[in-house]
Amino acid sequence: MYPCHFTNINSIDESTSGNVCCKDICVSNNHNHDTNTNTAPKHKLFCNFLNINTHPELYQGDDYQEKLLPLDIFKLTKLDESNSSSDTYSFDTSQPPTSKTIKRQLIEDEPLSIEPITKIICLKQIKSNEKNCISSLSFREKIITKQNVENPEQTIQNHSTRTGQSIIKKELRIKLCRCNIGQRVDDENVIKKNISLKFYSRRSHWMTKYNSRIVYRDAIKKIDIDNNGLFRDSVLGKIYNHIKKYSLKPSINLSKTYSNIRKYALDKLSSLLNDETLDLDILITPRMSISDLRSSCISNQYFFKKLRENCEKIAENTRATPESCLSDVFQCQIIFDHYDSFTSTNTKIKLSPRKDKLLPKLKELIIDTVSNLPNSIICEIEKLSQSDIVNALFLEIHGVLISKSLIKNLNLLFISNKREFINSKFDDDLNLLNYLLNKIGNLVRESCIFHDGVFLPDEYTVEKLSKYLLSDMYGVSSMFHGKLKLLDKKTSKSQETIDDISLDNIYNIKTKTEKIEIGNNCNYNQGDVVQPIKNIERSEQQSMTIELSLKRYCRNNLCSTERTSSIYENAIKKIIIDNNFRFEDSVLREIGTYITSKGFTKSSLNLSKTYSNVLKYVLDKVSPYIRNIVANQDLLISSGMSLSDIRYNYISNNVFFEKLGKDCEEIVKNIHLTPNYYFSGIIQNYIYLGSPERLEITSKKNKLCAEVKMLIIETISNLPNNIIHELKKFSPNDMVNGLFSKIHGLYLHKPLINNLRLLYNSNKFPNDDHISNLDSLNNLLTTLLNKVKKSPILYGGKIFLTGERTSNLLSKYLLLDMYKIPFRFHKKLTPKEHINDNILESNHKKHSVTETYNSMEPLLKKTTIVPQKKYKWNPGRISSSNVYELALSTIEIDKGDFEYYFIDKVRRYKVVQECLSKKGKINVDLSETYNRTKNYILEIFIPFFREIEHKIKLTNGMSIDELRHSYISNTDIFDKLRNFCAKMVSYVKNCNNIILTNMIQHRVGLETEIYQVMKIKSKRKIVFRNCMEKLLIRNILNVPETISNSIKLIPNTRLIEKCFSHFHDMYVDNESLTKAKLAFDTIEKKVLNDHLLIKLVDKISLDLIHKIKQENVYKIVNSNIVYRNLSTYCYIRKLVKKELPTLIDKITDPIMTIRNDKIETVDKKTRIKILDKLGSDLIAITTSSYTKLCVKKYKSKNRQSKIYLGTNKLSNIN
Structure with missing residues (x-):
């Protein structure tokens, strides 16, 4: 294996002696690529996911970066004796700086021009063996003194006696920073640093996205590839004949291929390394040494768990990837240095081997590298230098090395508060600046800095650095700093607005609350308050059953949507949209001038109604997909789990979010095909400006349709990440409402309620005679009892299984709810003892097609359903219309803004003016116009459905719900329908005016105290042509979705009559x-x-x-x-x-x-x-x-x- 080499990549071909000649030898007959450049053939560009560098090969250690210049603080010099013997730290800020941090850059980037930065502080030097920094994996350290170093045994003894002293505690409550420690200490025991900052010079580092995971990215760029040399040997074997022919040394440089493999791994893991919604940052606490920082990087269990999951998926996907798509990973040329002893020349031989023979081994190497990536990263982190560790976790700003987590939180703070200055001048709003300063101060106060170790900044440093950062972020002049005042820590805490508190803290808050309001108008009493619990062994979890007293029976409606809604749907309702304020800016561009002319400020703009409508639209679109995924693959909640455990499981449910992401892509594709004006109804008609005054924007809505459409697309595209973000903020109360429903005094798991509905739909009785159906009811009670026993309940913040007595009574209550059986009948219900549980379980497996369709075999005696009346069969009574026609006949016209446009056009009529002058508003009866519109739609669509009529294939065992779903999910029909809608829209736009104007009724009723009629002449109807066109087009485009929704609501009997007689x-x-x-x-x-x-x-x-x-x-x-x-x-x-x-x-x-x-x-x-x-x-x-x-x-x-x-x-x- 080659050692690490940092020679300039452009100088590789220049190291020749004597007369240098270059030969290109192409081993393969493939001439589709240029051997002088590493460019793949055009027909392979679809799988060229790598941006292959055109420079010659790199060595094994190639990490795409320049070598990092070490900081002077890490030179191996001795500490001053006077400093080492002192119990306190002193800082000499009078000496000039001796070092600076130079950020490493990727090799494909242009080199940055680096100017020297003057340092005011002089950081103490650290010995390489770190004897002066006592490492502690628990991250609790004492003040380092001379006696501690000289007598370590006494140090340990003193540590056991000095409990509660010198323990550093972080109380950081920032969204994405994992800096919590389980202990809390008084402020007087926290050791803080006073740092002298430079003179202010504006910096923009806070705008860059940083996270501490860069250390893992750097480690991946340095990992060793092909340690056992198997791939290298296989390559040598393939080109052995050429090596022998040219008398080359049997050694090979595959550094470019190894570098490409690292880049392949980085590309596949980019989402994990860059995703700010994942809480994967490294734990940094005060008094940590560099060894502790290194250990914290290695012991980041949450990150490595996610990394292993991602590596397994990448390896699996790589196995399924065709080998041809990996050809660009292998370098195009292999260069050998050949010395000719006769001519005394050093020649470079370039071989271009046939890749197809090497790709199987390359694929194995990639899979092996990715599979072992977690262990390789840990090995590389252990080898990182001290400067690498510090530069990965900290950033120098204004002369201070601050945590990169602080930079990230400052970025989040700016995004959430950048609108504060939309109408303000800095000098005119001192209160606003102080408000933002205190927010920044709270972040700085609880963020770590590095200065001869990890510390918290003292209050003086916090104030000065916070003012510097405020100027960096909002452009406040440094001359204005004297007017700003930072509140002290105690005062600031009471005004802290960052509300992402850890779940344990929420527990403590809730236990002090007498009553917590949760769904269904029920009170969450003090006895039911969610409380924290300790980790429970699995053996204990399995036996955690509880007997509870149920309330007096009161019938519950199990079909309520609130009882079955998913926790993910609840999260969608809380999503904050338009975070980048793009839609709000577009509104301000349209009406900003008008707002200011009325004496209002732009910041008083309130678009909450529009945002609410967008969320409703998104929820309507996504809910069916979410319920389908949850029905087929919901998470298991077992006894003994806490709400924090459950929340973590739902956040890390990768299977759900992957499927949801694919569904969101399909929804977005359909929205792109929808015309912009379809979304005008989502935009609010009036803008409220923080007072009774309101501004009508109906005439401006058409200009905003494209913007609201993009807002919807953006919201749906980012939905998985937004759901995760909201779930992280869920309080225990939110978790309870999302997962459980209060029925008969108990918090029952919502999937149990869904199962009861499915059980009922598959086991309906032909009559309401409970006595004659008693045997079947007892069979159902047995099934129900088995499900209740296995379903978790929430009690006192913990998950339990119900005991025997509670399960029996609860099962009877639920059976009474399902079939609306009188309470007096419950004593006659007795579960059967000898029913095969396996059969009962198999009877209730869900199909993959939809959430509400299952393959449960009915427990009732199979008898042919008898129609309500005995019909003498008549061949002429066989239904000729199909289900789609039936659904179409039930449509309701989407009025949109038609009535508003209509009133606006008839405002000059005398009778209308009289009504408006008296009441200020008027209601018109346009029912006949809507009926004509509906009839017109039926006339054009019914022939279409008869022409493309498609009979659904009936299969043995298909339930009525599955039959219904077969019609809803018939993509062939709906694709043709959407194409037909597009043609009809084009026809309506170009149709004769008479067709549209004839739909306007001649006599329009005015709903006043005395009913009046307004007559509209045929000549006047032409003014309604455009609004009539919009009404018709809107409803034509609605037909596919309307039919789908209508089919869901068709009663079973009517649906059956379309397929059966x-x-x-x-x-x-x-x-x-x-x-x-x-x-x-x-x-x-x-x-x-x-x-x-x-x-x-x-x-x-x-x-x-x-x-x-x-x-x-x-x-x-x-x-x-x-x-x-x-x-x-x-x-x-x-x-x-x-x-x-x-x-x-x-x-x-x-x-x-x-x-x-x-x-x-x-x-x-x-x-x-x-x-x-x-x-x-x-x-x-x-x-x-x-x-x-x-x-x-x-x-x-x-x-x-x-x-x-x-x-x-x-x-x-x-």
């Missing part, structure tokens, strides 16, 4: 009955055309003329003998029975029916029963048709005879 006492699928109808038509026509029956018609019609007043028609028809001794009906029956095989041949596919809300294939016995009834129906229908034929003939003859008689009478008269 009443057939005597059961449901039979329409497809089978349609085939039967075709056979009926064929057989009926054939029978009625029988020559004997045709001859008999004339005879029967004559009988009817003479006997119809004395006898029944059917009796007259049947009294005739057709053939031998067969009467009319017997003969017809005989003919039909001969044709029954034709009917049976038509219905060869399985016949489907419905049993307990599930579609099933009928068994053999039921199939024979259905075919028998079809045969009987065919005979009856054919007989009836022949009778009608005879009656028709009779009427025809009777009419002719009357005409004949009338003619004779007229002739006799004449």
Whole structure:
């Protein structure tokens, strides 16, 4: 393995002696790439994820950076004797500085020009063996004195006796800084440093995104690759013939490939290393030595856990990646130095081996490197120099090495408060500046600095540095510093506004609260208050059951949305949108001048209504996807877990957030296709300016539609990260509301309520006779009891399982809720003892298709569902309309701003002016216009649905919910529908004005004290053309989403009728009955055309003329003998029975029916029963048709005879 080499990369090819010549030898026949430049062929650019450097190869130690110049404070010099013997620290600020920190830069970046920075402070030097810094992995240290160093045994003894002294405690409550320690000490025991700062010179470091994870990034750039040399040997083996041909040394420089592998790993881990929403920063506390800092980097368990998870995924993805996509990782050329002894020349030989033979081994090397990355990082951190550790964790600003976590928090502070100065001048708002100064002071006061070790700054340093940072961030002149005043620590604490307190602190706050309000209008009493608990061993968790007293029974509605909403949906409701103020700025550009002209300040702008509408829109779009993911893969909550444990699990639920991210991408694609003006309804009509005064912006909304659309897209795109961020801020109260629902006095886990709803939907009774259904109810109670026993509850801030007595009573209560059974009936309910639990469990596994669809086999006795009425089957009653037509017929017109535009256009009408002058507003009745709009939409869409009609394939075991979902998730239909909507929008925009104006009603009612009517003439309707066009287009674009939502609301009975028909006492699928109808038509026509029956018609019609007043028609028809001794009906029956095989041949596919809300294939016995009834129906229908034929003939003859008689009478008269 080659040693680390820091030679300039541009000088590699210049190290030749004598006459230098360069030969390019191409081993492969592939000429698609240039051997002089490392450029991949065009056809491989799609997988060129690396920005391969065009310089020659790097060595194994290539880390893409210049070597870091060490700080002078780390030179190995001895401490001054007087300083080492003193118990206090002194600082000589009169000496000039001797060092500065130079930031390392990536090799592909342009070199930065570095100017010398004058230092005011002189930091003490530290010995390399760090004997003067006593390391402590617990990060608790005492003041270092001469006696401590000389007598370490006495030091240890003194440490045990001096409890509570010299212990440094951080109370940092910043969002993304993990700097909490479990102990707290008094301020008098905290050792702080007084630092002399430089003269103020504005810096912009605070604007750069920093995090302490740079130490891990630097370590990855230095890790060793191919330690065992297997890859190097395999490459040598592939090019051995060329090495032998040119008499080259059997050594090879693969540093460029190794560097590319490191870059590959960094590229794949960039999200982990750069994501500010993850709380992965390194723990830094006062009095830590450099060894402690190194240990803190290594012991960052949360980071390494996330790193291992990411490495496993990267390795898995790399295995699935085609080898051709990794070709750019391998260097294009291998350079050998060849010395020719005859010509005394040193020649560079460039070999371009065929990569395809090396890629399998390269892939193995990448996977091995990524898999071992955590251990390799730890090894590299252990080898890092002291200067590397300090520069990775601290940054020099104004002469002080401050924690990079402080820079990050300053950035967050600026983003959240940058709008404070939108209307202010610095000199005019001293209170505002002091307010911001104290915020900065709170951050600085609790942030660590490095100065011969890690310390907190003293109050003087805090004040001066805070003023410097305030000037850096907000551009406040340094001459203004004297007017600013920083509150002391005690006063500042009471005014602290940073509210991201650790969960343990929230627990302590909540336990002192008498009552905590949580959902469903219930009080969270003091006895139920969430309290912290200690870690519990797994063996203890498994046995944590509790017996509780339930309240007196009171029926609960288990179908309420609040009882089943996910914690992720609750987090979405709390998201703060428009963090970059882009939308607010666009509003200010439109109406900023008008606001100031009215005497208001721009900062009083309130867009909360619009933001609320955006969140509602986002939640409506995302909720179905979230519920689907949660239904199929929810997190397990076990007894003994605390709310903090549960919150951590939900935050780190990578599977959920990956799936949600993909779903969000699909939603964003659809939103991009939606026209901008569709979103105008989301923008509020009025802007409130902090007083009763409001500003109407309806005329400006069209200009803001594109901005609000981008705001929605941005919100949905960032949704996974925003949810994580909100979950981190969740209080125990929020966690309780998100995960549990209070039912019968207990906090039940919401997935249990969802399971109960699924259980009910799969086991509905045909009637409400609870006595006759008692056996089935007891079966359900047994299933319910098993689920209740396994479901966690929350009590006293802890997770428990319910005991036997509580489970029994709670199960009965829930069963009464599900089926609305009277309470007096609960004593008759008894769970069964011998029911297979495995069957019960398997009955309730969820399908992957949707959250509400499961494959539970009903526990009730399987009986064919009997329709509410017994229908005599009529082939003409088979439903011809499909589900989409039914859903379309239920749509409601989205009015949007149509009424506002309408009133604005008729404002000049006298009757309208009178109403406005009296009440200031007016309501109009445009119901007829909306009806015409709906009818127009139906006229254009119903033919479309009939044209693309697609029958959903019914499968055995499919539930009604799954059938419903099959219609909703039919992507083929909805893709065609969206394309058709786009065509119709284009048609409406270019259609004749008459089509649109005719939709406006002629008479418009005014809802006043005395009902009045306003007439709109046809000529005046043209002014409504544009708003009518927008109304129609909005509703046309809404059709796909409206149909999807309508299908969800269609009652089961109506949905069934579109796929099934009443057939005597059961449901039979329409497809089978349609085939039967075709056979009926064929057989009926054939029978009625029988020559004997045709001859008999004339005879029967004559009988009817003479006997119809004395006898029944059917009796007259049947009294005739057709053939031998067969009467009319017997003969017809005989003919039909001969044709029954034709009917049976038509219905060869399985016949489907419905049993307990599930579609099933009928068994053999039921199939024979259905075919028998079809045969009987065919005979009856054919007989009836022949009778009608005879009656028709009779009427025809009777009419002719009357005409004949009338003619004779007229002739006799004449």
